[in-house]
Amino acid sequence: MASRATRRSDCAIAGTLDLVGDRWSLLIVRDLLVTESLRYGDLLASHESIPTNTLADRLRKLEDAGILTKERYQDRPPRFAYRLTERGYALAPTLDALATWGTTHLPGTRRLIG
Amino acid sequence: MASRATRRSDCAIAGTLDLVGDRWSLLIVRDLLVTESLRYGDLLASHESIPTNTLADRLRKLEDAGILTKERYQDRPPRFAYRLTERGYALAPTLDALATWGTTHLPGTRRLIG
Numbered sequence: 316m317a318s319r320a321t322r323r324s325d326c327a328i329a330g331t332l333d334l335v336g337d338r339w340s341l342l343i344v345r346d347l348l349v350t351e352s353l354r355y356g357d358l359l360a361s362h363e364s365i366p367t368n369t370l371a372d373r374l375r376k377l378e379d380a381g382i383l384t385k386e387r388y389q390d391r392p393p394r395f396a397y398r399l400t401e402r403g404y405a406l407a408p409t410l411d412a413l414a415t416w417g418t419t420h421l422p423g424t425r426r427l428i429g
Numbered sequence: 430m431a432s433r434a435t436r437r438s439d440c441a442i443a444g445t446l447d448l449v450g451d452r453w454s455l456l457i458v459r460d461l462l463v464t465e466s467l468r469y470g471d472l473l474a475s476h477e478s479i480p481t482n483t484l485a486d487r488l489r490k491l492e493d494a495g496i497l498t499k500e501r502y503q504d505r506p507p508r509f510a511y512r513l514t515e516r517g518y519a520l521a522p523t524l525d526a527l528a529t530w531g532t533t534h535l536p537g538t539r540r541l542i543g
Contacts, residue, residue, distance in 0.1 A: 324476040327531025327538035328459055328524055338450040345442055362438040381534075402534050409530060410442055412523040417441025420495075420516050424441035 334380045335406070339365055340373050341413070344399065344406050347383060348428050352398045354388070382406070448494045449520070453479055454487050455527070458513065458520050461497060462542050466512045468502070496520070 323329050335341050346353055346361050359370055374397060377383045382403040385395040410428055417424045437443050449455050460467055460475050473484055488511060491497045496517040499509040524542055531538045 322535075322538075323478070325538055326456075326459070326476060326541050327528045327535060328541070329456055329477055329531075330535040330538040331527045331531040332452050332455060336450070336452040336455070338446050341446060341450070342440075342443055345440070362440060363443055364437070405530055405533065409523060409526040412526045413445045414441045416519055416523060417443075417445040420519065421436075421441060421444040424436075424439055424444040427440050427442070 331409075334376070334382070337373070339363075339369055340377060341406070341410060343370070343373055343377060343397075344382065344403060345410055345428055347397060347399045347403065348407055348410065352396050354394065354396045358397065377403070445523075448490070448496070451487070453477075453483055454491060455520070455524060457484075457487055457491060457511075458496065458517060459524055459542055461511060461513045461517065462521055462524065466510050468508065468510045472511065491517070 322333060335344070342361065342363055342365070343358060346358060350357070355370070355374075358374075359365065359367060365373075374383070374385070378385060380402075381400055383397050383399050385397050388394055388396050407429075414426045414428060418426050436447060449458070456475065456477060456479070457472060460472060464471070469484070469488075472488075473479065473481060479487075488497070488499070492499060494516075495514055497511050497513050499511050502508055502510050521543075528540045528542060532540050
């Protein structure tokens with residue numbers, strides 16, 4: 316998690332963007348809002364074709380930020396499933412606002428959540 | 430603006446993140462929500478110390494996306510001021526949601542808008 320020492324400022328928006336301000340993190344949160352628990356392969360198969368190294372990186376950062384948790388569902392080889400924490404579910408209003416802006420201002424887009 | 434052909438999917442959230450899904454764009458929008466019109470130097474002086482080449486790049490992309498407009502306020506040398514369009518102001522609920530998440534979940538952060 317971005318510590319207070321590494322934050323760019325004390326602005327709550329900047330602090331949140333330090334954690335999820337990229338093209339992919341909030342799409343992972345979106346998928347976990349739609350389906351409560353997803354395996355790595357499920358997330359990899361999402362519409363937007365996230366590159367596997369990007370997915371692994373973002374999952375680790377989101378776990379570090381306390382936004383999702385992973386649980387091992389298979390030992391050999393180890394396989395994990397991911398779900399949102401309470402902190403992660405609390406991002407739902409942000410995703411809702413992004414979806415509202417998109418459906419209003421980007422013709423041809425549609426709301427996949429809520 | 431990301432055209433329909435270059436979008437990652439028809440998801441409204443993904444489409445919006447194609448335009449503003451990075452660590453800086455929404456901070457520029459934040460500053461223009463707080464102060465209606467800002468010069469390049471004002472934006473450069475914001476709390477988070479955005480690098481000048483990043484600021485120039487994001488301003489161009491936000492203008493291409495129809496989120497802000499620029500107007501020349503001096504001719505020699507040319508100097509510009511920036512303000513949000515109606516489309517840009519419509520991002521306020523997204524920023525409000527990010528601020529709410531931050532103030533709730535990131536100790537030491539505070540709300541600079543709304």
